[in-house]
Each structure stands twice: as structure tokens, then as C-alpha cells.
Amino acid sequence: MVYRKQVKIKGQLYWYLFHTFRDKDKFIKKAKYIGRNLPSNINQIEKEFLKEVKFGKITKLMVSKEDKLVESLHPLERRVIPYLGLDVKDIVKKAELSEVEILRALQWLENKEVVTLKKESKEIIRLLKNGEEYKKRGLPETKFLKVLDKPRTMKWMMEKSGLDKDELHFSLGLLKKKGLIELGSEIKRLKKENFKDIEEFLKSLPKNFEDLNDKEKKIMEELKQRKEIIEVDLKKGVEVSVTPLGKELMKKNLDVNLIENLTPNLLAKGSWKSKKFRRYDVSLNVPKIYPGKRHFVNQAVDYAKRIWMDMGFEEMDGQIINTSFWNFDALFQPQDHPARDMQDSIFLDKKEEIKEKEMMKKVKEMHETGGKISKGWQYDWDEEKAKKLVMRTHTTVLSAQTLAKLKEKRGKFFAIGRNFRNEAVDWSHGFEFNQTEGIVVDPDANFRHLLGYLKEFIKKMGFPKARFRPAYFPYTEPSIEIDVFHPTRKTWIELGGAGIFRPEMVVPLLGENVPVLAWGLGLGRIIMDYYDIHDIRELYKNDIKQLREMKTWLR
Amino acid sequence: MPTVNLNKTEFEDLVGKKLPLEELKDRISMLGTDLEKIEGNEIEVEIFPNRPDMLSEQGFARAFSSFIGVKGGLRKYNVRKSNYEVKIEKSVKGIRPETACAVVKNLKLDDDKIKSIIQIQEKLHVSYGRNRKKVAIGIYPLEKIKFPIRYLAEDPKRIEFKPLEMTTVLNGKEILEKHPVGRDYKHLLEKEDKFPIFRDANESILSMPPIINSDDVGKVSADTKEVFVECSGFDYETLSKCLNFIVTALNDIGGEIYEVKVDGKESPDLTPEEMKFDLGYCNKILGLELKENEVKGLLEKMGYDYVKGKVLIPAYRADILHQIDLVEDIAIAYGYENFKEEIPNVSTVAKESERRKLNRKISEVLMGLGLLECNSFSLSNEDNLNKKMQITTKLMKVESPVNQDYNTLRDRILPNLMEILSENKRYEYPHNLFEIGKIFEGVKDKDSLGVVITGNFTELKQVLDVLFRSLNLEYMVEETEHRSFISGRCGRISAKGKDLGVIGELSPDVLENWGLEIAFSGLELDIERLFDIIRT
Structure with missing residues (x-):
């Protein structure tokens, strides 16, 4: 009211x-x-x-459930429903659709609980070319026996039997094997026996394998060995039964005029106003499509980069192949350090002049005598060794080169790049790996700041719990090994090293002893953990399925 | 990295305290060593290369004992006077010129202790001694030796003695050929005309360093009470340090150290070294406000003494080059876990590398077109780079690669993409891929873009077209010949008169080489040069 x-x-x-x-x-x-x-x-x-x-x-x-259902029917379903209850074959004829279309419609109808489908597969024995022939005119061996009224020569048989050469030879072999005839100058029949069973079997085809008795099965096996007689066909079929809802639906008038596609024509004429749209089953699964996608490793790298940028760091860039001077010597790594062995690093059979002569002199002095600030390593530094080219073993090269170019003795820099080691590849080792490098050049920088930057980065990478342990690197002091706690595996994972660059490294490059906080963290383990990868080789395997389906880096 | 194996009972004896297992594990880690495992009575610890003094059970226990506060401060080591003499003869000068020596008496050895002495020797040989090249160590039972000892070099054919583990007398050359240790270290001597030896006053050969001792006079047993120790090599400082690691360890198990005059020089030298210490510097670096007495306490936990602005450094420490090394030890004693982390409140301006930025932008455009980004190694092999691509460019190989499949610097991305296509044939098409990565021109690297699509020339050129339009850059594609591509369906890409790369339908030969059964088009674009064009 x-x-x-x-x-x-x-x-x-x-x-x-x-x-x-x-x-x-x-x-x-x-x-x-x-x-x-x-x-x-x-x-x-x-x-x-x-x-x-x-x-x-x-x-x-x-609106009633049935009406709603009627509105949601796909045109194919609409055409199939009137004929539900018939064989698929018959629906094909009546609905004038292909079998594939009908099966698809039936599948949808099953989802809508209009029909239930029982998939069945049948093995059907059917006749092939020769089989059809023998069914009509009898087996060649029967013919053979028929003409062999008394012992006959081979030649006679060839002329009179009406069998071709192949059939003749085959019959001959078969009958001899069965012990029905004897071969000599003449062919002689030994036993009276016929092949009625086989011929009757042929006449009964096509037949379901299930319906065969043991004797028939034996015959079938025998015939299968012979050329072009029978074949066992696997026929997949569906048995359709109509549900009560389906029966209800069949009584309805399906001939409602529903809009399938909203065409420009419908829009222009406004004729959609007087019609209804076909309802979709919005819960249905859709065929997969594949997007263009950032490689999952790069997604993680982008994120790590973002973290450094958010903290005000500037990106460093540089060459992969450098002289040993930049990769080792400038980092106060003595020339007999094991990392400089052939088996640890990837060298090139090539040397390059060190252009920074002044700096080189200072580095040399630092190695040999420690300048005036240190004891140095106490050995004769060899320029030739420093000229040898090497694929960078750490992104620290970039830090050293940045320090050498720095005009103002202050700044925050980062890099994420590939490094190389001469290591055999297996599930946990690679020769090429990503590392993120960072330095903070600041007269007021201290050890606590180093821990602060590291902790922040690690936390944002998804590990709130970190541990810092004493460690050793030739170019940092104090040195840190960084572990993060894996929340589900309950173990500590080593992430990399950090420290404050030694004065012996900083002074020749920068000209004075300013604290430089530095770190080099491996990203591989974090990335592998996030994507649940257990083999390091998968990071660069480019398995297209994996690339397409890999989850997005959401941190 | 080298490890030291500890017998837990002996270790606890030496330390003077027994810690619960978890605390033991934690303290070992926080001392600056890496605990490998504790299994029953066996502890294995990785020692960083800056602390060779910790490569012995005794040295490690000594550091640990101070660290957990059982016995801190500088340990005193007496060197008793003696008349033992070693003379270095001229003949050894150009070969292995230096030695540092000592005598240790009053040892009570048993099998475990002998094992631990052998361990010191072996671990030092490998790490500090750089596989005996820098330092070789010899330890001999004193009772079999008559001083003075001569260190000299002789014609290897005249050096005849029975080496350890052998029953027959061999000469110097034969030892290098026939003795297993001789064969292992052959490279250290084989180029010399004369080999170094120690000969005692009885003319017995003690050893032929850096290879092997004599089985007659150079073999220590459980009955040995007194030993002669020598380290031979090239640099006296290094040898002297190494000797200190050994004799202090022997002293820690009850031995008494006696001097040996090496060419008149008193050896070993166990006087602690002094270093000036600047408390202000220390606090500045660590971000702490430690007082002098606190620093004193912390230094003592690391085995030092501190007296009025000076630190006394034990003679077995080889890693204190600069005050910063003391600062680190103070930090370790303070406990890394006790530092309060801090991010300084100073603002700086972030900046992305312009080149990386362009790479990212190009990726975005290509991903928008539905292409899948790949990421492959920068090392490849000649077969993939040249042969399968039907070309013969000059390639740069790396030296002594462990992986033969990755022994060449890639000079294009395209072969990597072809490899990916060939390995992914089982997955639904289309396979439209790209990679932006480093390629090499000689030994210089630069950024390059590779694209492959399941499609024809026009379809790929559409991709290229979108890319250049996004970059707001005019480009040209002119017909060219390239053996990787079908003749007449291959073009050279250029912009502003500069060559940028190549685009085309991949030749059926190339497809066949990669085992591909459908057609692909591919392009390679020099992003480094593209960047330069955009910037100018």
C-alpha cells in the first residue's frame, strides 16, 4: 500500500x-x-x-530459476535442448551442428545441471578392406580347401583356385601350420576342418569388444595379425541423461529473442531497449591468455632499486670487464690473494694499460708499504698483474670507480649488476650472479649507520629479522656478514658482506680518509625464496611456461 | 676457506671454561669465525684468512678464552736464551732465501697433540703459506739433530735422503718424481738448478723445503720432548709471523720456547708490537661513546693490552695493519649484536642511471605489446653465437673457463633468444620474446635489445615501429643481406644516419639449426647507440 x-x-x-x-x-x-x-x-x-x-x-x-536459466542459454545450448534424450549422432543430424559443438553445449548444460553426462569409451571391432571382402565372399583358406578336392600340384592350384598369389601363399602357410595339409610334389589334405567360426565372427562385426566370448577373442587376436582384416577402434562417447530441471526446461519456449552481442547496430537503433540480454555464467573458467611480462628476476631487481632510490641513493653504472687493478688492487686486495687465481675468477687473455697513473702509484705504495698510514701488505707490487683483464667478481669495482671520480667527498650510491666467478654450474652455484652494491661516503658516517641502512633494505626485501656477524674482507674493516632469519624455514640465510672501506683503499682513491660504508648483497637467494625456486639455474632458464605463470613480485 | 678441527674436551681444557652448546655456537659466530659444525666431541670452525693464528686448536682456544672473559689481556711468551745457531748460505739466496727458526722444549706429546701439531702445519701451509709457496714449515725432533744447522742449496742429484713415508733413499730429482708430496709441489722447485736443504752438523739432511722432511731425523713422535721448528720462504717478516703462530701454540700446551740465532738474528721475536690508539677515531667510526677504561676492557677481551693511548699487540697477530683493525676488534668485543642501528637523518637526492632508465622504458613498451621478457647469461659459446646463426664473427673467449658451454662473451642477444625458443617448443605459441642485456664488443660491454616473435617481417616491423614512435624518433629500415635472415626479408635499422641493428625473418637454415619447425622473425638493436642518439 x-x-x-x-x-x-x-x-x-x-x-x-x-x-x-x-x-x-x-x-x-x-x-x-x-x-x-x-x-x-x-x-x-x-x-x-x-x-x-x-x-x-x-x-x-x-524471476524463476528456470526463466533465468532460459535467459542464460548460449545459442548452441538452445539448439541442442529440444533434442536432449537422443544420441549425440542423432542430435548432429537434427540440430545441424557439428559433434564438437554439441559436445561443448552438453558440457555447458551439465554445468547448469540440465543434463548429467557419463563419459564412456568403447572398443569396437570393425572390418577393414580385406575383412569386408572376406565377409562377403569367404576366407581365402576356405576357398583353398574347397578346390582341393584331391591332392593337387601347386601349379594346378595357382591356375584353378581363383586366389591371387599372395592369398595362395598365405593359405598354404596357414593350413600347413595348422596341420590341415601336407606339402610334397602335390598338396594333400590331411584333416577335414573348416573355418566357419571365423567367417561367422566376421559376419557379426562391427561388435563391442566387451561382448566377445573367449573363443571370439581368440579369433580376433588371430585376425588382428593378418593384413587389413579387422581393427579395434577406441570410440569415446557420452551418455546423456536429462535431469528434472532439464525436463522442465524442455517444456519452455526457448525461442526468446535474446541479445548475444551488443552490436553497433543495436546501439544505434536503440532496439536493445525492448530486448533482453543473454545471461552469462560469470563463474565459468575462461581460456588462459598470456600477458607480456617483466622477467621475474628483473621484477625483484626493480624493487630493490626502488628501495635504494627511496633512501636517496644514486645509481652507479660501469663496465663488466675491468683491469685487475680496478677489480682487486684498488680494493687493497693483495696480488697473491686466492681470488686472483685462474680457477676462481674469469680472466681474459688480454692486458690493458692502467690509465690512472697517479692513482696507480698511490695504490702500489699502499700495497707495498702502507703509505704513511698503514703497514701495507709488504711485498713488491707488480703492475703487469694489475693490467690483466677480468670479468668483475663483485660490483665493488663500481664503488671504487665512483670514489675515484668523486669531487665532493660525500654521497650515497648504489648499483645492481651481474658479477662473474669461474664456478661450475649446479643447483646451488652459478658463474653469473646478481649483486646489489651500495656505498655511503660521509665524513660523519659510522658503523651504526651501516647497520641501519642494511637493516632497512633487508626489512623491505621481506626479512624483518637480521643478524650481523663479524667477517673478513680484504677491503673492509670492520667487516660484517649479514644473515636473515627465514620465518618459515626457521634458519639463518647468508645474504652477503658489508663493512667500512679500509683507509688503505679509500685514501688512494678519494685522497683522504673519509668513512665509506659499503656492502655487496646477493639477491639470488632472496629471489629464489620469494618465487619458491630451489635450483639457481632456473633464474636464467627462461622456461616460457614458468615465465608466463610466475607470480608477480608483490613486495 | 680454511677450517680448524677442535676436540671439544681439549678445547674446553685450553679455554678453561665449559659453555652450554647454544652459547658456545653463538660465541664462536660472534668472535668472527664461522661455525661449520659441532658433532659429538668434534667442532669444526672456519677461520677467516686474516686470523691464521686461530688455525691451531691452541690459538683458537686462546682467542676464545679471552673473548668470553676467562683469561683476557696480553699473554706473555718468554723466549729463553740458547746457543742454537742456523746459518744461511749464499747458495740458497736466489732460490728460497729466508728462514725463521726456534726450538721448543719440555713438550709432553701424545697422539692427539701430534695430530693437532700436524693440523697447524697443514692449515698454515695451505692458507697463510699459499700452498707452501710463501711459507713452508718443518718440525724436527731435537735429539736427532746436531747444531749448528746450515740452510743451503745443492745440486738435487747430490741431495740424497730417505723422505718421510718412504723406505728407500732418493735424490732431490727423484723425490719430485716419485714421492706423492714431491709430485704435488714439484712446480715450486723444478725450475731451479739447486734445491734448498737443511743440513745439521753431522751432515745429515733434515729436509728439502718446501717439499719434505727426512724420515730419519725429521719425524716427530709421541716420545719427542723437544723440537726444532723452521719456516722457510722469501720474506723474513712473513716467516717470523708464521713461526710465532706455531711456537705460541706449542707454548700453550706446555712447551718452553728457546731462541735460535739465524745468521745472528734472534728468532723467534715474540715482543708485542705497540700501536698508537686514538679513542676519538674509534668512537667516530663505531658511532659509540666509549670511555678509555671501557676500551681497555674490550681490547683485553681480544687479547691486547692497553697502556696510556697505546695498544700492545700480541706477536702472533699478523693482521693489524692500521688502527682500524683495532677498532674492528673493539667492535667484536663490544658485540655486533649490541650496536643500535641508525639511519642518519640527512636528505640526499636519488638518481637513476639514465641508461638503465631507457632500458626500463623500452621494456615497458615491449611488455605493453604482449612480449615476454627473458634474462639469460652473458657468456655463451661459439656454436650458438656463430655456427647456428650461420655467421662467422670474431668472438672473444675467456681464459680457462670451468664451463665449456659458457666460454665466449656474447656479441648479440638474438642467439640466446633462439636458444630459448628451441628449448620451449612444447609450450603454446605464439612465443614473442625479448631481452635487454649486456653484449660485448671486444672486451667492452654495452646494452642491446633482442626480439623474436612467432610471425613475419611485417609483424615484427610493427613492433619496431611502435618502439620508435614511443621514443619519438624517426627511423629507417633498408634492405640488407645477413646470413641469419632470409634474403630480401632482412633490413638494416638506422636512425639519424647511425646504424642501430638488423631485423628480418630468420632463415630456414637457422631455424633448422635450432630445431625449430615454425617461422620466426627477429631483430637486434643497439641500445647504447640509441641512447646516444636520444641524448644528442
């Missing part, structure tokens, strides 16, 4: 129309604004309001 009521809004009274009705177990209240005064045609407005409520959105809630 519609009723009028005044409602107070901001101190003013306004007229409204209300209508309350029941939908299943809910009460629904509808309202319509009228104004400060009741117009004269208020009765007319009341009637229209009632109509709106009844035939508007609300009525749609009342």
Missing part, C-alpha cells in the same frame, strides 16, 4: 511517498520525493509510483 508522509529535513517539512513490501524474508521500503506541497495530481503520481515499484528493478528479483 502506498502512503504519504511528511519528513523533516533541516527544519523544513517535505512530502514523500512510501511503499513497503515483502520479498521472501526481507521487507523492502521504497520512497519517492514529492516536494514541500502536495501537487493536485497526487493520485496519478501515486499510481505511477506503484507501477514503478512493481515493474521496476524489484520485479526482476522474482
Whole structure:
């Protein structure tokens, strides 16, 4: 029932129309604004309001399940439904659809609980070319025996039997094997026996394998060995049974004119207004498509980069192949250090002049005598060794080169890049690996800041719990080994090293002893952990399925 | 890295305290050593190369004992006077010129202790001694030797003695050929005309360093009470340090150290070294406000003494080059776990490398076109780079590669993409891939882009076209010949008159070489040069 009521809004009274009705177990209240005064045609407005409520959105809630189903039927389903209950073969004929289309429609109908499908596969024995022939005219061996009324020569048989050469030879072999004939100058029949069973079997084909008795199965096996007689066909079929809902549906008029595709024509003419859209089953799985995608390792690298940038770091860039001077000597790594052995690092059979002569002199002095600040390594530094080219073993090269170019003795820098080691490849080792490098050059920098930057980075990479242990690197002091705690595996994972560059390294490059916080962290383990990869080789394997389906880096 | 094996009972004896297992594990890690394993009575610890003094059970226990506060401060080691003499003769000068020597008496050895002495020797040989090249160590039972001893070099054919583990007398040359240790270290001597030896006053040969001792006079047993120790090599400082590692360890198990005059020089030298210490510097680096007495306590935990601005460094420490090394030890004693982390509140401006940025932008464009990004190694092999691509460019190989499949610097991305295609044939097509990565021109690396698509020339050129339009750059593709591509369907890409790369339909030969059964088009683009064009 519609009723009028005044409602107070901001101190003013306004007229409204209300209508309350029941939908299943809910009460629904509808309202319509009228104004400060009741117009004269208020009765007319009341009637229209009632109509709106009844035939508007609300009525749609009342559509029956079957009707809704009718609206959601795909054109293919629509064409198949009238013939439900028939064999698929017959539906093909009646509905004028291909078998594939019908099977697809049946599958959808099963999802809608209109039919239930029982998939069955049958082995059917059917005749091949020779089989058809023998079914009609008898087996060659029967013919052979028929003409062999008394011992005959081979030549006679050839002329009179009516069998071709192949058939003749075959029959001869078969009959001899079965002990029915004897070969000599003449062919002689030994036993009276015929092949009625086989011929009857042929006449009974095609037949289900299931329906064969033991004797028939034996015959079948024998015939299978022979040329072009029979074949066992695997026939996949479906048995369709119509559910009560399906039966209900078959009574309905399916010939409702529903919109399949919203065409420009429909839009232009506005004819869609008088029609209904076919309803889709929105819960249905869709065929997979594959997006263009960032390589999953690069996604992680991008993220790591973001973290450094967010903390105000500037990106460093540089060459992979450097002189040993930059990779080792400038880092105060003595020339007899084991990392400089052939078996540890990837060298090239080539030397390059060290262009920075002044700097080289200072580095040499630092190695030999420690300049005036240190004891140095106490050996004769060899320029030739420093000229040897090597694929960088750590991104620390970039840090050293950055220090050497730095005009103002201050700055925060990072790099993420590939490094190389002469290591055999297996599940946990690679010769090429990603490392993130960082330095903070600041006269006021200290050890606690180093731990602060590291902790922040590691936390953002997904490991809130980190541990710092004393370690050793030739170019840092104090040195740190960084472990992170793996929350599910409950173990510590080594991430890499860090420290404050030794004065022996900083002074020749920068000109004075300014604290330089530095780190080189492996990203491989974090990446492998995030993507649940257990073999390091997968990082660069480029398995297209893996690339397509790998989850997105969401940190 | 070298490890030291400890017998837990002996270790606890030496340390003077027994810790619960978890605490033991934790303390070993926080001392700056890496615990490998504890299994029953066996402890294995990795020692970083800066602490060779910890490569003996005794040395490690000594450091550990101070660290956990049982026995801190500088340990005193007396060197007793004696008349033992070693003379270095001229003949050894150009070969292995130096030696540092000592005598240790009053040893009570048993099988375990002998094992631990052998361990010191072996571990030092490998690490500090750089596989005997830098230092070789000999230890001999004193009772079989008559001083003075001569260190000299002789014609290997005249050096005749019975080496350890052998029953017959061999000459110097034969030892290098026939003795297993001789064969292992042959390279250290074989180029010399004369080989170094120690000969005692009885003319017995003690050893032929750095190879092997004599079985008659150079073999220590459980009955040995007194030993002669020598380290031979090239640099006296290094040898002297190495000798200190050994004699201090022997002293820790009850031995008494006696001096040996080496060419008049008193050896060993166990006087602690002094270093000036600047408390302000230490606090500045560590971000702490330690007081002098606190620093003193921390230094003592690491085996040092501190007296009025000076630190006394034990003679077995070889790694204190600069005050910063003391600062690190103070940090270790303070406990890395006790530092409060801090990010300084100073703002700096972040900057992305312009080149990396361009790479990222190009990736974004290509991903928008539905291409899948790949990531492969920068090392490849000639077969993939040249042969399968039907070309013969000059390639740069690396030296002594462990992996023969990855022995060449790649000079293009395309072969890597072809390899990916050939390995992924089982997956649904289309395979539209790209990679931006480093390639090499000689030994210089630069960024390059490779693209392959399941499609024809036009389809790939559309991709190229989108890319250049996104970059707001005009480009040209002119017909060219390239053996990787079908003749007449291959073009050279250029912009602003500069060559940038090649695009084309891959030749059926190339497809066949990679075992591909459908057609692909590919392109290679020099991003380094593209960057330069965009920037100018």
C-alpha cells in the first residue's frame, strides 16, 4: 500500500511517498520525493509510483530459476535442448551442428545441471578392406580347401583356385601350420576342418569388444595379425541423461529473442531497449591468455632499486670487464690473494694499460708499504698483474670507480649488476650472479649507520629479522656478514658482506680518509625464496611456461 | 676457506671454561669465525684468512678464552736464551732465501697433540703459506739433530735422503718424481738448478723445503720432548709471523720456547708490537661513546693490552695493519649484536642511471605489446653465437673457463633468444620474446635489445615501429643481406644516419639449426647507440 508522509529535513517539512513490501524474508521500503506541497495530481503520481515499484528493478528479483536459466542459454545450448534424450549422432543430424559443438553445449548444460553426462569409451571391432571382402565372399583358406578336392600340384592350384598369389601363399602357410595339409610334389589334405567360426565372427562385426566370448577373442587376436582384416577402434562417447530441471526446461519456449552481442547496430537503433540480454555464467573458467611480462628476476631487481632510490641513493653504472687493478688492487686486495687465481675468477687473455697513473702509484705504495698510514701488505707490487683483464667478481669495482671520480667527498650510491666467478654450474652455484652494491661516503658516517641502512633494505626485501656477524674482507674493516632469519624455514640465510672501506683503499682513491660504508648483497637467494625456486639455474632458464605463470613480485 | 678441527674436551681444557652448546655456537659466530659444525666431541670452525693464528686448536682456544672473559689481556711468551745457531748460505739466496727458526722444549706429546701439531702445519701451509709457496714449515725432533744447522742449496742429484713415508733413499730429482708430496709441489722447485736443504752438523739432511722432511731425523713422535721448528720462504717478516703462530701454540700446551740465532738474528721475536690508539677515531667510526677504561676492557677481551693511548699487540697477530683493525676488534668485543642501528637523518637526492632508465622504458613498451621478457647469461659459446646463426664473427673467449658451454662473451642477444625458443617448443605459441642485456664488443660491454616473435617481417616491423614512435624518433629500415635472415626479408635499422641493428625473418637454415619447425622473425638493436642518439 502506498502512503504519504511528511519528513523533516533541516527544519523544513517535505512530502514523500512510501511503499513497503515483502520479498521472501526481507521487507523492502521504497520512497519517492514529492516536494514541500502536495501537487493536485497526487493520485496519478501515486499510481505511477506503484507501477514503478512493481515493474521496476524489484520485479526482476522474482524471476524463476528456470526463466533465468532460459535467459542464460548460449545459442548452441538452445539448439541442442529440444533434442536432449537422443544420441549425440542423432542430435548432429537434427540440430545441424557439428559433434564438437554439441559436445561443448552438453558440457555447458551439465554445468547448469540440465543434463548429467557419463563419459564412456568403447572398443569396437570393425572390418577393414580385406575383412569386408572376406565377409562377403569367404576366407581365402576356405576357398583353398574347397578346390582341393584331391591332392593337387601347386601349379594346378595357382591356375584353378581363383586366389591371387599372395592369398595362395598365405593359405598354404596357414593350413600347413595348422596341420590341415601336407606339402610334397602335390598338396594333400590331411584333416577335414573348416573355418566357419571365423567367417561367422566376421559376419557379426562391427561388435563391442566387451561382448566377445573367449573363443571370439581368440579369433580376433588371430585376425588382428593378418593384413587389413579387422581393427579395434577406441570410440569415446557420452551418455546423456536429462535431469528434472532439464525436463522442465524442455517444456519452455526457448525461442526468446535474446541479445548475444551488443552490436553497433543495436546501439544505434536503440532496439536493445525492448530486448533482453543473454545471461552469462560469470563463474565459468575462461581460456588462459598470456600477458607480456617483466622477467621475474628483473621484477625483484626493480624493487630493490626502488628501495635504494627511496633512501636517496644514486645509481652507479660501469663496465663488466675491468683491469685487475680496478677489480682487486684498488680494493687493497693483495696480488697473491686466492681470488686472483685462474680457477676462481674469469680472466681474459688480454692486458690493458692502467690509465690512472697517479692513482696507480698511490695504490702500489699502499700495497707495498702502507703509505704513511698503514703497514701495507709488504711485498713488491707488480703492475703487469694489475693490467690483466677480468670479468668483475663483485660490483665493488663500481664503488671504487665512483670514489675515484668523486669531487665532493660525500654521497650515497648504489648499483645492481651481474658479477662473474669461474664456478661450475649446479643447483646451488652459478658463474653469473646478481649483486646489489651500495656505498655511503660521509665524513660523519659510522658503523651504526651501516647497520641501519642494511637493516632497512633487508626489512623491505621481506626479512624483518637480521643478524650481523663479524667477517673478513680484504677491503673492509670492520667487516660484517649479514644473515636473515627465514620465518618459515626457521634458519639463518647468508645474504652477503658489508663493512667500512679500509683507509688503505679509500685514501688512494678519494685522497683522504673519509668513512665509506659499503656492502655487496646477493639477491639470488632472496629471489629464489620469494618465487619458491630451489635450483639457481632456473633464474636464467627462461622456461616460457614458468615465465608466463610466475607470480608477480608483490613486495 | 680454511677450517680448524677442535676436540671439544681439549678445547674446553685450553679455554678453561665449559659453555652450554647454544652459547658456545653463538660465541664462536660472534668472535668472527664461522661455525661449520659441532658433532659429538668434534667442532669444526672456519677461520677467516686474516686470523691464521686461530688455525691451531691452541690459538683458537686462546682467542676464545679471552673473548668470553676467562683469561683476557696480553699473554706473555718468554723466549729463553740458547746457543742454537742456523746459518744461511749464499747458495740458497736466489732460490728460497729466508728462514725463521726456534726450538721448543719440555713438550709432553701424545697422539692427539701430534695430530693437532700436524693440523697447524697443514692449515698454515695451505692458507697463510699459499700452498707452501710463501711459507713452508718443518718440525724436527731435537735429539736427532746436531747444531749448528746450515740452510743451503745443492745440486738435487747430490741431495740424497730417505723422505718421510718412504723406505728407500732418493735424490732431490727423484723425490719430485716419485714421492706423492714431491709430485704435488714439484712446480715450486723444478725450475731451479739447486734445491734448498737443511743440513745439521753431522751432515745429515733434515729436509728439502718446501717439499719434505727426512724420515730419519725429521719425524716427530709421541716420545719427542723437544723440537726444532723452521719456516722457510722469501720474506723474513712473513716467516717470523708464521713461526710465532706455531711456537705460541706449542707454548700453550706446555712447551718452553728457546731462541735460535739465524745468521745472528734472534728468532723467534715474540715482543708485542705497540700501536698508537686514538679513542676519538674509534668512537667516530663505531658511532659509540666509549670511555678509555671501557676500551681497555674490550681490547683485553681480544687479547691486547692497553697502556696510556697505546695498544700492545700480541706477536702472533699478523693482521693489524692500521688502527682500524683495532677498532674492528673493539667492535667484536663490544658485540655486533649490541650496536643500535641508525639511519642518519640527512636528505640526499636519488638518481637513476639514465641508461638503465631507457632500458626500463623500452621494456615497458615491449611488455605493453604482449612480449615476454627473458634474462639469460652473458657468456655463451661459439656454436650458438656463430655456427647456428650461420655467421662467422670474431668472438672473444675467456681464459680457462670451468664451463665449456659458457666460454665466449656474447656479441648479440638474438642467439640466446633462439636458444630459448628451441628449448620451449612444447609450450603454446605464439612465443614473442625479448631481452635487454649486456653484449660485448671486444672486451667492452654495452646494452642491446633482442626480439623474436612467432610471425613475419611485417609483424615484427610493427613492433619496431611502435618502439620508435614511443621514443619519438624517426627511423629507417633498408634492405640488407645477413646470413641469419632470409634474403630480401632482412633490413638494416638506422636512425639519424647511425646504424642501430638488423631485423628480418630468420632463415630456414637457422631455424633448422635450432630445431625449430615454425617461422620466426627477429631483430637486434643497439641500445647504447640509441641512447646516444636520444641524448644528442
